[in-house]
Amino acid sequence: MIAAYLLGSIPFALIIGKLVKGIDIREHGSRNMGATNALRVLGIKWGIIVFALDMLKAGLIIGLFRFNIIPYSEYDLVHPLVYGVCAILGHLFPVFAKFHGGKGVACTAGIILVYQPLLFFISLCLFIIIVAITKFVSLGSLISAFACLIFAVILPNQKKLGSPMFTSGRFDLWLIGFLCTVTIIIVISHRHNIKRLLSKTESKITDREKLL
Template sequence: MIIAYLLGSIPFALIIGKLVIGIDIREHGSRNMGATNAVRVLGIKWGIIVFALDMLKAGLIIALFRFNIISFQEHNLVHPLVYGAIAILGHLFPVFAQFHGGKGVACTAGIILVYQPLIFLIGLCIFIIIVVSTKYVSLGSLFSAFACLILSIIIPNRKVYSGPLFTNGRFDYWLIGFLFIVTIIIIISHRHNIKRLLSKTESKITDREKLL
């Protein structure tokens, strides 16, 4: 669990900001260490790289179980999604960045991609449609989070994992519970964005403070 937290704590937006142009991204744009702020400050190329790396650090943990690199039965471990949730907490409160991190969207996407790819693809399509049509990344993040939660109930359990603590019935209650908690976390982390959306003062993805 400590390894999951430390992986989630790696502040890729901060690292890339300092390596590329020598800035602390927490002092620019929205002062958030997520991919959206990286796009605004560093440009779309580096923003995409930050998003991909944030996905990777959380998805990697799930992949270790998904492809049997780590066996649940052999190590008597808790469900992989628990480790994924801990990685998200590491991203939100990174020990390597004074506990001031991102909002958890990219990490969640990485976990869903490995655990349930179909839900990821549908959620990604919803995200892209909303962002392209409204230019609000926060709105796309919120809607796609809700969509993934609903899809986890609609789409049958793929039985990716097996074991005494794993769900093998019609519903994957671990995934449903995970996405329910993560959706609440994403809403809380976007609470200021929601207020700005309601007051029509939210920044669009096209509003950039590009320093590069």
């Protein structure tokens, strides 16, 4: 779990900001080390790269179990998704960046992509639609997080849908528990965004930012 936390702590937004523009991204834009702030400060290309790397560092952990690089049995006391939560916490509170990190969306997306691809693509489509219509990345992230949890509950037998570490029964309780946990984390990490959305002062992704 410590290794998962340390992997999640790798501050790709900070590293790329210093390599590309010689800046500390924590001193620019929203001062957040997530992909959205990287997009605003560094441009769309580097924002996408930061998002992909943040997905990778968390998804890699689940991938090690999925492809049996690290053996996993349903009788193990610690489920792979627990390591995923540790990686997300590392991203939120990175030891390598004075415990000031991102908001956990990209890491969560990486974990879901590897663990249950169908849920990932449903949530991704919903996220794209919401952001395209409203221009609010935060709103897209929040709604997608809740939608992912809802679909995890209402979809038919997830074993048939390809959940690689599914054990038995109609529901993957580990997945649902994980999604409940990360949804709470995402809501808390977006608490200031929620206040700005309610007061109609939240920043939008503008056409200019899309072209940077």
